[in-house]
Amino acid sequence: MELEVKTLDGAPAGTVALADEIFGLEPRADILQRVVRWQLAKRQAGTHKTLTRTEISKTGKKMYRQKGTGGARHGNKAAPQFRGGGKAFGPVVRSHAHDLPKKVRALGLKLALSSKAQTSSLVILDQAVSEPKTKVLAGKLAALGLSNVLIVDGAEPQAEFRLAARALRDVDVLPIQGINVYDILRRDTLVLTKAAVSALEERFK
CATH class of the missing domain: 3.40.1370.10 (Ribosomal protein L4/L1)
Structure with missing residues (x-):
């Protein structure tokens, strides 16, 4: 050519x-x-990162009694379903x-x-x-x-x-x-x- x-x-x-x-x-x-x-x-x-529940500064004290409230059983405010809680299965620092x-x-x-x-x-x-x-x-x-x-x-x-x-x-x-x-x-x-x-x-x- x-x-x-x-x-x-x-x-x-x-x-x-x-x-x-x-x-x-x-x-x-x-x-x-x-x-x-x-x-x-x-x-x-690959520097994306969210905090997991182990990295959130929240109390580990049980919020209310286990039985008799009529609600779900919870024991930690850092759980993903709570506002301010850790992210479940979020991105972590890694090489792509x-x-x-x-x-x-x-x-x-x-x-x-x-x-x-x-x-x-x-x-x-x-x-x-x-x-x-x-x-x-x-x-x-x-x-x-x-x-x-x-x-x-x-x-x-x-x-x-x-x-x-x-x-x-x-x-x-x-x-x-x-x-x-x-x-x-x-x-x-x-x-x-x-x-x-x-x-x-x-x-x-």
């Missing part, structure tokens, strides 16, 4: 051949769903992370890249270089028809480019080490620099 390479100013900069084993796979929603679920579960804080095989994770990334390529939502840039001015970068992206976009550069994106992009709400900039399925799918368009394409091919060869 060959795609045209553009500069950030919109000028043509040749073409690049994309490996079919990375960008030419038939997308599978089940694999993408598994990888996204794994990502979101792994980053979930679960395992996912490395081969499935790698396949998920390839499928996400392939889905963008097949829907013509993949743009190849010569390089992501800009002056540190948000207004200038916004104008260049608008001229390319890019509004909701993930831009992936090489190992170290240009600092000025990241400064210019960080104030744009629907523009994300990542180094190649940070490329992931969730961020690819949540943006309408994926932009890869030539350095990012080379790094991906090196990674999966």
